[in-house]
Amino acid sequence: MNHATGAMTAGGTERTQDAWRHVRYLFLAFLGLWIVFTVFPLYFMTITAFKSAAEANLTVPTFWPQEWQPRNFIGVFDERTNFNALVDSFVIASANTALSLFLGSLAGYAFARFPRQAGGENLAFWILSNRMFPPVAILVPMFFLFDNTPWGTDSHLSLIILYLVFNLPLATWLMMVFFRDAPVEIEEAAYLDGWTPLRAFFKVTLPLVIPGMISVAMLCWIFAWNEYLFANLFVGTAVRTYTIVIPTFTHGSQTLWNFQMAFSLLALIPPVTLFILLRRYMVRGLSLGVVKG
Amino acid sequence: MSGVSLQKVNKIYGSGADSVHAVQDLDLEVSDGEFVALLGPSGCGKTSTLRMIVGLESITSGQILFGDRDISHLDPQDRNVAMAFETYALYPNFTVADNLSFPLEVLGLPAELQRKKTDEIAELLRITDILQAYPPELSGGQQQRVSLGRALIREPSVFILDEVMSHLDAHLKFSMLFDLKRLHRELRRTMIYVTHDQVEALALADRVAVMSNARMQQVGDRNTLYNRPANVFVADFIGEPPTNFFRAEVAYHDHDTIISVMDSDLTLQPGTAAATSLRESQRKEVIAGIRPQNLGFAETAHFLTADVEISEYLGERSMLTVVNGTTRFQAIAPPDLRVNPGTSVRLYYEPLNVMLFDPETETLIA
Numbered sequence: 001m002n003h004a005t006g007a008m009t010a011g012g013t014e015r016t017q018d019a020w021r022h023v024r025y026l027f028l029a030f031l032g033l034w035i036v037f038t039v040f041p042l043y044f045m046t047i048t049a050f051k052s053a054a055e056a057n058l059t060v061p062t063f064w065p066q067e068w069q070p071r072n073f074i075g076v077f078d079e080r081t082n083f084n085a086l087v088d089s090f091v092i093a094s095a096n097t098a099l100s101l102f103l104g105s106l107a108g109y110a111f112a113r114f115p116r117q118a119g120g121e122n123l124a125f126w127i128l129s130n131r132m133f134p135p136v137a138i139l140v141p142m143f144f145l146f147d148n149t150p151w152g153t154d155s156h157l158s159l160i161i162l163y164l165v166f167n168l169p170l171a172t173w174l175m176m177v178f179f180r181d182a183p184v185e186i187e188e189a190a191y192l193d194g195w196t197p198l199r200a201f202f203k204v205t206l207p208l209v210i211p212g213m214i215s216v217a218m219l220c221w222i223f224a225w226n227e228y229l230f231a232n233l234f235v236g237t238a239v240r241t242y243t244i245v246i247p248t249f250t251h252g253s254q255t256l257w258n259f260q261m262a263f264s265l266l267a268l269i270p271p272v273t274l275f276i277l278l279r280r281y282m283v284r285g286l287s288l289g290v291v292k293g
Numbered sequence: 294m295s296g297v298s299l300q301k302v303n304k305i306y307g308s309g310a311d312s313v314h315a316v317q318d319l320d321l322e323v324s325d326g327e328f329v330a331l332l333g334p335s336g337c338g339k340t341s342t343l344r345m346i347v348g349l350e351s352i353t354s355g356q357i358l359f360g361d362r363d364i365s366h367l368d369p370q371d372r373n374v375a376m377a378f379e380t381y382a383l384y385p386n387f388t389v390a391d392n393l394s395f396p397l398e399v400l401g402l403p404a405e406l407q408r409k410k411t412d413e414i415a416e417l418l419r420i421t422d423i424l425q426a427y428p429p430e431l432s433g434g435q436q437q438r439v440s441l442g443r444a445l446i447r448e449p450s451v452f453i454l455d456e457v458m459s460h461l462d463a464h465l466k467f468s469m470l471f472d473l474k475r476l477h478r479e480l481r482r483t484m485i486y487v488t489h490d491q492v493e494a495l496a497l498a499d500r501v502a503v504m505s506n507a508r509m510q511q512v513g514d515r516n517t518l519y520n521r522p523a524n525v526f527v528a529d530f531i532g533e534p535p536t537n538f539f540r541a542e543v544a545y546h547d548h549d550t551i552i553s554v555m556d557s558d559l560t561l562q563p564g565t566a567a568a569t570s571l572r573e574s575q576r577k578e579v580i581a582g583i584r585p586q587n588l589g590f591a592e593t594a595h596f597l598t599a600d601v602e603i604s605e606y607l608g609e610r611s612m613l614t615v616v617n618g619t620t621r622f623q624a625i626a627p628p629d630l631r632v633n634p635g636t637s638v639r640l641y642y643e644p645l646n647v648m649l650f651d652p653e654t655e656t657l658i659a
Contacts, residue, residue: 185382188349191369192376193396193443207386 049073049262056257072262082245086267089241092156093224096163100220101213103164104171109201111172112179124176131169135229138165143233153234159241162230167220174219178212179205214281222271242267295360295450296483297323297346302355304341315341317507319355323451326481329512330498334530335489338507343453343487347374359450370399375444379456381436383428389439390415390424396447414442417476434465441473445480454486458493470496491531503527525655528582528648534612536582537622540652543571543579552581552647557618562595564645567659571649579658580650585612587646588624596639601632615640 044063048056049072051065077083107127110118118124142162146153182205190200228243236244242263249260275282304316316338323329333339344350346357348369357365364372375396383392393414394407402410415421418438428436437457444452454473458466474497477484488494494501495515502512503526511523522528528536539554541561550568552561561581563571571579588597599615599622611626615638624640632638649658 183380183382185378185380186384188369189376189378189382189384189443190395191349192347192374194370194373194399194447196368196370199399204384 045261045264048257049265051258053256053258056261057255069258072258073266076249076259076263076266079248081240082263085240085242085245088156088235088239089225089243089267090270092159092163092239092241093221095156095160096167096224097217097221099160100164100167100171101175101217104168104216105175105209105213107168107172108175108177109179111176113184124173127169128173129169131166131173135166139230139233142230146234154236154238156239158234159224159227159231159239162234163224163227167223170223171216171220174212174216175209178209178216181212182208211281214278218274218278218282221274225271295362296325296327297321297451297485298356298358299342299346300356300358302342302345302357303353304338304345304350305353315507316345319504319509321502321509321512323483323485325360326483328477328484328486328497328499330486330488330494330501331504332488332491332494332501332530333504333510337504339487339489339504340455342504343376343455343485346451346485347376347453348372373447373450374453375447375449375451376453376455377437377440377444377457379459381428381440383436383439383443385428388425388427389420389431392428392439393424393442393446395443400447410446414446417445417479418442418472433460434469437461437469441476445476445482450483452482452484454484456488457486458488458490466493473497491533495531503530505530521657522648523657525580525582525650528650528657532584532586534585534623534625536584536648537588538650539581539620539622541579541581543577545572545575552579552649554581554617554620557620559597559599559617559620561597561647562644563647563649563659564643567644567647567649570659574658576651576658578652580652580655582648582650583622583642583646585623585625588622588640588642590626590630590639591641593641593643595644596641598637598639601634601636601638603634604630604632613638613640 044061047063047065050068050070051062051072052067052069055062055066107118111124115121115124142165143153146158146162149158151157186208187197187200187205190204191197195203226243227241231241232244235241246260246263246267249256249263299319299321302316302319303314306313306315319338319342321329321331321342331339331342341350345352348364348367348371352365355365356363359372359374384395387395390408390411393411397407397410411424412421415424418441420435420438420442423431423435423439428439431439441454441457444454458469461469470493473486477497486494486497491501495518500512500514501518503510503518505526511518511527513521518527518531522531525538529538539557539559539561541552541554544551544553550563550571552563553559554561561583563581597617599617601613602616602621603614604626605612605614606628609628611628611630613624613626613630613632615622615624626632650656651658
């Protein structure tokens with residue numbers, strides 16, 4: 001009787017282990033496939049950036065450049081304004097991020113600490129929901145709206161303000177979550193320790209939400225940096241973002257794939273650098289648990 | 294340092310139909326250097342009261358004085374109060390030393406002096422070895438000490454402790470109770486200790502203020518609360534196990550006043566003073582109360598007869614649940630007592646220990 005039970009248990013364990021092994025293989029296979037999907041485009045982009053125009057346009061593509069042509073990276077700037085486009089994008093993304101963070105933190109703090117006075121959960125959710133509609137729906141109205149402002153559509157300011165439509169709800173909502181996570185007792189303790197609310201905020205609460213702020217900044221910055229749809233319609237003469245420069249490497253029937261990829265690769269450098277520098281905060285911030293007692 | 298005086302303090306949250314009257318006409322006098330515990334069940338308004346004292350909550354009406362200074366409408370940072378929080382509320386990104394000196398930093402004291410005071414307070418609370426640690430690395434007991442230290446480091450008019458022991462295990466709690474008592478004796482600060490645990494309150498405080506349903510029920514020392522509870526709530530809330538209450542009718546004979554418990558054949562003999570006041574008022578009904586500790590087997594002239602229903606052995610004592618008619622009550626018995634359920638027992642009492650309450654208002658008659 002005892003013996004029989006023992007054998008059965010052993011058999012059961014073996015079967016469970018087998019099942020787990022299969023799950024693991026499946027998981028690894030999936031992971032492999034996923035890596036191919038994400039890394040291959042990057043790889044192909046990189047090698048294409050180094051190819052000659054002729055090689056980049058071969059019907060049967062090569063997976064390693066026959067001849068390395070690093071001067072593509074200089075060639076993309078033959079058109080002098082192309083470099084300015086990177087600068088314009090950088091200015092717009094950074095200014096928009098700073099503004100989103102500043103306004104979003106103020107609103108987020110209000111929603112977190114004074115939910116009733118600030119209009120309650122419904123208002124906070126309504127603000128977030130602004131992020132959810134398809135942006136293209138307001139494309140034309142926004143164009144006419146900005147066309148009637150003193151600075152017009154073709155300016156840094158127009159995009160800096162326009163991107164707030166998308167970034168501010170996100171920043172507000174996330175900052176609200178981060179401020180909620182920072183215990184209110186800590187602020188109250190600071191008041192009782194003799195600190196005024198403003199000084200207590202900067203001294204005690206702000207340091208707790210800095211990791212969160214950095215991750216919000218990253219999200220906002222990357223959105224503004226990569227935005228194409230509105231930029232394409234709004235700007236193009238006085239101001240050009242890099243996203244609307246990329247399609248200009250297509251001339252009539254011919255596309256300069258190597259230039260396009262070289263320029264894209266350059267445009268990839270700022271966000272990747274930022275991400276590498278700030279990844280420690282990103283992970284802490286995006287796990288949405290800043291501090292617990 | 295100063296005493297605290299609350300005069301007719303009210304707190305109403307919200308307005309209109311949704312409003313909650315959290316604190317109602319509260320009066321409390323704490324003298325200079327006294328240790329008072331604010332005791333009550335959850336939701337009784339004690340937390341609102343303490344938040345009004347420190348200034349984290351505005352008061353709807355009434356006055357709060359520190360000494361003779363009216364601080365009712367001052368900001369918390371201008372009241373010179375210190376508070377230790379239930380959740381400790383330490384600044385997680387500061388070291389223990391920086392946490393302790395934080396209240397001094399805002400005063401602009403020279404760094405030298407800040408360090409000296411920090412060391413002193415660390416010495417007092419025996420936390421010198423963890424000064425360079427960060428709060429998340431500390432145990433609950435250590436965090437507790439740091440939070441006490443931060444509250445004590447400057448000289449506050451009033452020192453408030455909010456449920457500071459509720460997250461500590463029993464053993465640690467005991468040693469913290471001892472330390473707090475020692476601290477109060479050494480520092481002689483005015484302290485208000487908020488808790489829902491009567492053991493803590495009675496062990497620590499000079500006087501205990503019992504709150505319930507947004508109102509102050511009674512303020513007094515241990516003996517007063519235990520022997521002369523102001524009303525049924527206090528008699529029930531203070532003491533473990535809770536007081537036995539009986540609805541009873543009063544009969545007046547020539548020399549005797551007899552209290553007959555309804556739905557049973559139990560009769561109780563009130564003390565002489567109580568009998569006199571009953572006779573004067575000629576009331577027909579009372580709520581009678583007697584503590585399980587005051588019912589025993591040592592023979593006296595007066596006793597209640599009832600059948601044992603349950604006998605629970607609780608280590609240092611036994612608890613008997615007995616029944617007469619449909620009236621159930623409890624008595625404390627020696628631990629070695631062996632009685633079988635169904636046995637009829639006599640439980641003796643002193644008439645002095647019979648408490649009488651008005652059945653309508655539930656306040657103490659005698």
